[in-house]
Amino acid sequence: AKLQAPLLNPNKILNVAHRGASGYAPEHTLVSYELGEDLHGDYIEIDLQMTKDGVLIAMHDEKVDRTTNGTGYVKDMTLAEIKQLDAGSWFNEAYPEQAKAEYVGLKVPTLEEVFQEFGRGARYYIETKAPEVYPGMEEELLRVLTKYKMIGQNAPSSKFLVQSFSQESLLKMHALNPKVPLVQLLSYSGPATITDEQIAEIKEYAIGVGPSFKRIDRAYVEKVRENDLLIHPYTVNTKEDMERLLDWGVTGMFTNYPDLLNEVLKGK
Ligand code: G3P
Ligand code: CA
Structure with missing residues (x-):
């Protein structure tokens, strides 16, 4: 994953390690991210939530219940409380065939800890989750990105992308710093279509879209590409797909198995 060439080039297929290599290790732990690197993902995908005391942490759900041994909302817990939790044992229980003793007692990482661990040798695909629940989330994200010297590069060579289902959150990021490369995630309840007007609107602030792979078809992909937007569907876990x-x-594409995607790409 230590590629030097600009990655936001439409001819380079991005392999995004979804929640790290989360098919093999507990999602959103440093171990899962490390494995994403080892399996040659190009980007570490990070979902963000924010603690009661305003710290950005890596977690998918608004509640800690599914991926830790605790209960309750992240917004109601301090970082010190979050750090008491075991973010690995649930995985061993849910996936006994993948269980490892080293996963027991893993901690929930903060965004800063992820940057401290992987630095500028890695790339990050960062999602603002539930931004309506966390006022100031975008400003805090920009503060951390600036502190770790991730800001200021042009889009093709950027070490990170910011993604969200929330257009409001992306527009806020764009207003705060128009250099930040953005991807609009899109949720469809039936077969996906996208109009010229929607594409034009998204192109005002974003460089790409991220729809569920289950909803799209060839025509959708071709339309997005003809309009020079990148398209990174989520979450693709079989070679056939x-x-x-x-x-x-x-x-x-986003995948829990970056090794599988690399095998497919090698065969091309
Ligand atoms: O961010 C792409 C994909 O991860 C969106 O779905 O729920 O896994 O964050 P989710
Ligand atoms: Ca995500």
Whole structure:
């Protein structure tokens, strides 16, 4: 994953390690991110929540219940309380065939700890989750990105992307710093379509879109690509689906198994 070439090039298929290599290790732990690197993911995907005392942490859900031994909302807990939790044992219980003793007692990382661990040798695909619950989340994200010297590069060579289902959150990021490369995640309840007007609106602030791979078809991918937006569908975990999406022309994808995607790409 230590690629030097600019990655936001439509000819380079991005392999995004979704929540780290979360098919093999407990999601959003440093171990899962490390494995994402080892399996040659190009980006570490990080979902963000914010603690009661305003610290950005890596977690998918608003509640700690599913991925730790605790209960309750992140917004109601301090970082010190979050740090008491075991973020690995649930994985061993849920996936006994993948269980490892080293996963017991893993901690929930802060965004800063992730940057401290992986630095500028890695790339990050960062999602503002539930931004309506966390006023100031975008400002805090920009503060941390600036502190770790991730800001200021142009989009093609940027060490990170910011993604969100929330257009409001992305527009806020864009207003705060228009250099930040953004990806609009899109949720569809049926077969996905996208209009010229929607594409034009997204192009005002974002460089790409991220729809569920289950909702899209070849025509959708071609339309997005003809309009020079990147398209990174989520979350693609079988070789068959990877092959099909590549055939349609996607420019990358989120996967829990970055090794599988690399095997598919090697065969191309
Ligand atoms: O961010 C892409 C994909 O991860 C969106 O879905 O729920 O896994 O964050 P989710
Ligand atoms: Ca995500």
